[in-house]
Amino acid sequence: MNNLYRLQQIELEQAKLRSDELAINDYNELRNIKANFACKKDAFLRDKARLEQFTAKQHKLSSEEGNLRARIAAEEKELYGGTISSPKAVAAKEQQINSLKNKLNKCVSDAANQRQARVDLEIALEAQLRELSAIQAEFNAKKELYQQGDERRAAQIAVLEKERKKLLKLIPDAFLEWYHSTNNRFEGAPLAKLNNKNVCMGCNTIVTPALARKVANAAEDIVCCEKCGRRLFIEEE
Numbered sequence: 001m002n003n004l005y006r007l008q009q010i011e012l013e014q015a016k017l018r019s020d021e022l023a024i025n026d027y028n029e030l031r032n033i034k035a036n037f038a039c040k041k042d043a044f045l046r047d048k049a050r051l052e053q054f055t056a057k058q059h060k061l062s063s064e065e066g067n068l069r070a071r072i073a074a075e076e077k078e079l080y081g082g083t084i085s086s087p088k089a090v091a092a093k094e095q096q097i098n099s100l101k102n103k104l105n106k107c108v109s110d111a112a113n114q115r116q117a118r119v120d121l122e123i124a125l126e127a128q129l130r131e132l133s134a135i136q137a138e139f140n141a142k143k144e145l146y147q148q149g150d151e152r153r154a155a156q157i158a159v160l161e162k163e164r165k166k167l168l169k170l171i172p173d174a175f176l177e178w179y180h181s182t183n184n185r186f187e188g189a190p191l192a193k194l195n196n197k198n199v200c201m202g203c204n205t206i207v208t209p210a211l212a213r214k215v216a217n218a219a220e221d222i223v224c225c226e227k228c229g230r231r232l233f234i235e236e237e
């Protein structure tokens with residue numbers, strides 16, 4: 001009976017280790033880290049695309065600035081070239097040049113703003129990249145830890161399995177038959193110890209002295225706890 005009880009405890013332990021293998025929490029944690037990474041990566045890629053738009057806009061502003069400067073130079077050359085005689089035409093030309101200069105100023109200030117925005121975005125992108133690689137490192141470290149846990153559990157199961165196979169050879173067939181047929185009904189624990197205070201260790205109930213005597217003299221008879229129905233046995237020293 002000691003051997004049968006040991007078999008039961010081994011199988012319970014193995015079942016527990018196997019259910020740990022699923023490690024639902026670990027799995028969820030990894031999935032969350034992965035989702036977080038994907039989300040941050042999307043944001044990073046969006047910002048990177050914005051950076052390209054910034055570059056295009058900077059080029060546009062810079063060529064616009066060049067055009068305006070050329071036009072102003074041409075107009076001024078005409079104005080100071082002495083070819084325009086009427087004061088009215090001179091005033092009109094001056095006004096035109098002023099308007100071009102206003103445009104140029106706006107263009108220059110837009111370009112400065114754009115440059116600053118670009119610098120800010122580049123700094124933000126670097127920070128995002130650092131964060132992404134930190135998340136990646138966290139994911140890899142956790143994954144490795146979980147894999148190590150799985151390997152450790154597999155090794156423990158294998159050790160228990162060796163002992164289980166040895167026990168199967170030592171336990172009489174009749175005991176095994178009874179054990180396997182009632183196993184499911186008691187969620188893998190159909191056998192319970194009766195301790196020296198007459199307590200059924202399956203349900204923590206004190207059994208009657210008469211029942212305890214029956215258990216002590218049971219030999220191969222099946223004596224069950226009146227409360228939980230588990231087969232009782234007294235552990236041999």
Ligand SMILES: [Zn+2]
Pocket residue numbers: 192200201202203204205225226227228229230
């Ligand atoms: Zn009981």
